[in-house]
Amino acid sequence: MEFSANKAIYLQIAEYVCDHILMETWKTNGKVPSVRELAVQLEVNPNTVMRTYDLLQQQEIIANKRGIGFFLTEDSVKKVKSYRKTIFLEEDLPPFFRNIYLLEIGLSELEQRYRQFVEQNFNQNES
Secondary structure (H helix, E strand, C coil), rough: CCCCCCCHHHHHHHHHHHHHCCCCCCCCCCCCHHHHHHHHHHCCHHHHHHHHHHHHHHCCEEEEEECCCCEEECCCCCCCCHHHHHHHHHHHHHHHHHHHHHHHHHHHHHHHHHHHHHHCCCCCCCH
């Protein structure tokens, strides 16, 4: 995994974990890689992975079963969506709004492009 310099590594690892949950490569109630396993896989310090897991525990996305390991919670998908939505609305959306304002992009153009994006990227899978 290549890490971006503009965001803390543990947060990027949290995004990586959340992506696996949303893509269902890691299943609800399933065991997630141990701290050491994920650290080796991502070539990071185990303390960095532990910081990620602490964050995800606070968000109730994963739970530690003492002596066994970390597992996804029953409602991990719902919790990931809520966590990611909050980050998007608070951090990503304001600069986006600033740009559409400065570039004078209208809501109708945004809506058209959004529909086109969904059509090209998601609707073709339903055929």
